[in-house]
Amino acid sequence: MRIGIDVGGTNTDAVLLDGQLVLADTKAATTQDVTSGIVDALDALQRRRAFDPAAVTAVMVGTTHFINAIVEADRLAPTAALRLGLPATRGVPPLVDWPDPLLKAARAQPYLCHGGHEFDGRLIAPLHHDELRRAAEDMAVRGIRSVGITSVFSPVNAELEREAAATLTEVLPHLHVSLSHEIGRMGLLERENATIVNACLRELADHVCRGLTQTLREFGLTAPLYLSQNDGTLMDIDHARRYPVATFASGPTNSMRGAAFLSGLETCAVVDVGGTTSDVGIVAGGFPREATAEVSVSGVRTNFRMPDVLSVGIGGGSRIRERDGEVTVGPDSVGYRLREQALVFGGDTVTATDLAVAGGLAEVGDPAPVRSLDRRVVRAGLELMATEVAGLVERMRTSPAPLPVVLVGGGSILLPDRLPGAESVHRPDHFAVANAIGAAIAQVGGEVDRIFAVEPGRRDAVLDSAKQEATDRVVAAGAAPHSVQIVEVDEVPIAYLPGNATRIRVRAVGDLVLDTAGDR
């Protein structure tokens, strides 16, 4: 048995799975401390279907907590961005173009120091340890507790980042350190941004990961605990603590993979309707389609691999208004206060959920208060929501043929069983907890990352063997062989080593075999 948990901004969902079979699901409100919401969800799960915690073999958690902290510019550690690159690079300093609220929230402080490598392995400048110690002393004065260190060409040679970290922590032993070569790829600005974002989240990650471990232990769950990563694979809790940025895209990834799993569709559009927004993504051949344009998280340019998602401000808690005969939906929402403020829950705010109940699309709460709603408003509001969501699906579609649409998320009760332009509309069992299911059916990943000698004319053969090795690792880790795909191939020539030395990084992922016997 496995437990999948999704900690969203509004709800914490939990599912209990045995192989491919969903034994029970539940929804609870997310709490500020994260962990008590999880306890509520686990208690509810236990009530739905009693299980022995000792029989659970793995707990998989997907969370948008970390990306939300960046989006909301809240709960961030005072952070330094230290770059090794002087006398080059000063024309585009660290944190350039970061939005003000984020800079303020992280009390972000840039430091430009000497160091960095040339592409061919020469030094741009050696480290000036005095300069680094002065930077550390300044950080101490400013109360900085976390640092992101980025050195020019560190994917080729990482030694200066490690050395600088050692010097800084001599002065500030408790400083959290994030090193760019462990987080990003070539492209200094994007890698540096991802590293600083990671640094901003390090304290929060410590806190959340410690809380998670403790909470689950107190519940009697001794199974290994994993967090979902951007590509749908899992990382252990200790890795998550150090690399919280790796969870950033796990929300949409889990929802799309969960939807594909529940509906049995390999290629479809997925509409995930929450309390505040509807997110539309595309699953092609079982994988979420990746965003290809510049990915910016809250105004910060990065080069993360993220699923391609379009959002609109329509959710279960969206406020409904009428002015001059025109009905509007959202974009503001009562959010997690839906259960106090919506008419069907005895409140006095007209929400999208009230329209769904009045229109006969859903049975939620007490239908009496919505009977007095103007029928015209109800019809216009529901039509508007269906049209807007159908429009998003249309925008995401890249082939002329209509796609099947899978509706998931608690708010998907707002949508009708037919959408304009959709080949068909699916509302699979357990649709409301697709994210938690996505977490529980996580994929396994396998990576090869080392330096190969690429003799002239042998490149294809070397790449093929690296791909095979990555594939073998995924299968060895429990993936179904036919499901394995190569998702990333990265080559960095290491010019300062002899023999055409090249750092080759290949990443493969595959579906975990989900039969009970294979469960570990």
Next chain:
Amino acid sequence: MSFQLELSDLPDLVRGAALLGTGGGGDPTIGRTLVAHALRRRGDDGEPATITVLDPDELTEDDFVIPTAMMGAPSVLVERLPSGDEPAAALAALEARLGRRATATMPIECGGINSTIPLLVAAQRGLPVVDADGMGRAFPELQMETFAVYGVNGSPLAMADERGSTAVVDAGADNRRMEWMARGLAVRLGGVAYIAEYAMDGPTVQRTAIPRTLSLALRLGATLREARETHREPTAALREALADTLYRHGEVLFTGKVVDVERHTTEGFTRGAARVQAFDSDAVCRITFQNEFLVATVDDRVVALVPDLITVLHLETGEPITSETLRYGHRVTVFAIATPELMRTPEALATFGPAAFGLDEEFVPVEQIEKPQVTVLS
């Protein structure tokens, strides 16, 4: 017509420059950041400064135009960012050598970061920028200029680095030798350097430059943005926008997923090749590059080659992808643009046609090449 370029124009400009950069020319977003900061620094009362862009027709004999640029490997530029002072230092070094101040600067190429380097210099020095360039696109080498084709010497060339070091290269009338000497210096400086070269008066600009390519980049960048905002197929919008320009013709060569990118930083260039696999067949498009995309083949048949422009666009958004950011898994459209007639003359082809890159193929205009059926994306 001359106009004022504003801070808010930069996103469209760099998007268009990335397109005309035909895969090379260096990451223009770095240029955008540099120019944006220079404009904010020079502005008054929180209002950013603007840059005067001069129409080439308005230049006179009294004008003295010195183009400024970056040279080197784009794959180095994205890591080893500039200090921002190098191009203006190169300009000052060339002015000192020539004993004459520039009245304006100009791009040597209208693609990639080199559309923005003259803007940076202009913002720092308060100079105007001429709306023209010497490549009508981006090319990897300094002699590959319409300036050179039509009789202007690149020498003397001044180079500067982030440490304040400068050098002047003077190879007389031999622009190839100038390129070769300057390239050697650029490698010593870490693979990227900043230069001023091809100083000339107003009438010479009018005779030898490809006119109005900055405003063209601005317009093509806006076309791609508007296509995305209105959910229009980006290549259809581009074809329409190109129809009444010097470039006239654009067409889709291929669509598919990038399955391989081979890339090396050698001799001050980024060299390599990419393979794109069709979505619904076994067809493979191969694109070779030396900073810029040079040749595209589909199943080993040439479908477009230099000096026609080969661009790679993100399939869904139409956003141009440069050769150093292209990677495994990208879903792309390969799109070709016909080069202006001024760049297809025998003397132009001798300077930057296929043979200048050591290729055996004869140049055939892209609109005349018979192509396999374009793969319709699935």
